[in-house]
Amino acid sequence: MKANISRLFHKKKKQVIDLWMNNQLQDVSLREDLISNDDLRAQSEELVEVLVNKLNDDNLSVVDSADFDDVYEVLGGISITRARQGFSPRETGVYIFSLKDALLQILQEEFKNDPVSLYESTMKVSRLIDSFGIVTFETFIKGREEVILRQTDEISEISTPVIRVWDGILALPIIGTLDSSRTQIVMENLLQEIVASGSSIAILDISGVPAVDSLVAQHLIKTVSATRLMGAECIISGIRPEIAQTVVHLGIDLSGIVTKSTLASALKYAFSMLMLEVRKKQVSSGNNSRVVNG
Numbered sequence: 025m026k027a028n029i030s031r032l033f034h035k036k037k038k039q040v041i042d043l044w045m046n047n048q049l050q051d052v053s054l055r056e057d058l059i060s061n062d063d064l065r066a067q068s069e070e071l072v073e074v075l076v077n078k079l080n081d082d083n084l085s086v087v088d089s090a091d092f093d094d095v096y097e098v099l100g101g102i103s104i105t106r107a108r109q110g111f112s113p114r115e116t117g118v119y120i121f122s123l124k125d126a127l128l129q130i131l132q133e134e135f136k137n138d139p140v141s142l143y144e145s146t147m148k149v150s151r152l153i154d155s156f157g158i159v160t161f162e163t164f165i166k167g168r169e170e171v172i173l174r175q176t177d178e179i180s181e182i183s184t185p186v187i188r189v190w191d192g193i194l195a196l197p198i199i200g201t202l203d204s205s206r207t208q209i210v211m212e213n214l215l216q217e218i219v220a221s222g223s224s225i226a227i228l229d230i231s232g233v234p235a236v237d238s239l240v241a242q243h244l245i246k247t248v249s250a251t252r253l254m255g256a257e258c259i260i261s262g263i264r265p266e267i268a269q270t271v272v273h274l275g276i277d278l279s280g281i282v283t284k285s286t287l288a289s290a291l292k293y294a295f296s297m298l299m300l301e302v303r304k305k306q307v308s309s310g311n312n313s314r315v316v317n318g
Contacts, residue, residue: 029131029145030079036130037076041069043126051118058109071098071123084148087155099156100163107167120160124153184210186217193294194223194256195287199232207243211250218254225294226251229287231262241276248281257282257297261290 033040045065048054059067074094083089099120106116127149135142184206189195196214200206214226228247233240244260251258261284271278284290295302 029084029149030076030081032130032134033079033127034076037072040076040123040126040130041065041072043129044068044072044123047122047125048119051122053112053115053118055111055115058111067102068123071095071102074098084152087152095156096159099160103160103163104167104170107164108171113161113164116160116164117157120153120157124150124157127153184213186213188217188221188223189227189291190294190300192221192223192298193225193227193291194218194221195227195229195291197229197232197287200234202230202233202240202243204243207247211247214247215250215254218251218256223256225257225259225297227259227261227287227290227294229261229290230267231264231287233262233267236267236270238274238276241271241274241278245278245281259284259290259293261285261287 045068048064048068049061078091078095080091083091102119103116106119128146131142131145131149135145184196184198187195187197194214194217196210198210202210210228214228217223218226228244230236230244236244248258248260259282260278263283263285282290282293284293292302
């Protein structure tokens, strides 16, 4: 009977694909915005092709058979692709389990007059496809985790820009929570830009940091120390009243670091360090403009 099942699916391969495609197209959650019907059919045909070619009398009941390595490879590629395209876990599950519906429909038509054979073949095929489904979900989750990690890295890069505000002066506005991994990115970006620009002053603006605790303060101190090792002076701006109170209550010593309440005051202090002066100059048009004299 096992041989009949494998030969049956091979003989009716086109019918399996057609039934499977019909099942998918009838599902209301089908994401035509993420994949075209042509691509969906090509994807489905590839999986059915490798499955029916690997299925035989001996491995039908052995879900972990090495014969299915190629099947798992195709499933893995499909899962990773769907995770990157933005499919949900449910949509990915519907994809693989709708194949089971198609295969079981073929079995019902073939063994409708033989209840025993129908039951045995249905159980074997169900266990096999369920195993494929588990692997599909596991790979899909790994794919989603990779996407999330990549997006997290990209967001961290975007949220820690190093800005050249003046010749020799860099500013790095920090927005959001400052943890160990992000501190590493902040230091790397800042130190690289110090080398690239030859700047001697760096301003860390923490106006966008919601709260400062002992851990955040330690991260800031490490960043300041690393900056000084590169031969640049570091100024911390954006010290709000509540942050100042927290630092005092926690007993954190920032006495060796120049701190300012605003980015503007930090920039003014940086100008004075470079022997630059900002002053207003009256022009003939009557408008005021600001110039910087060295």
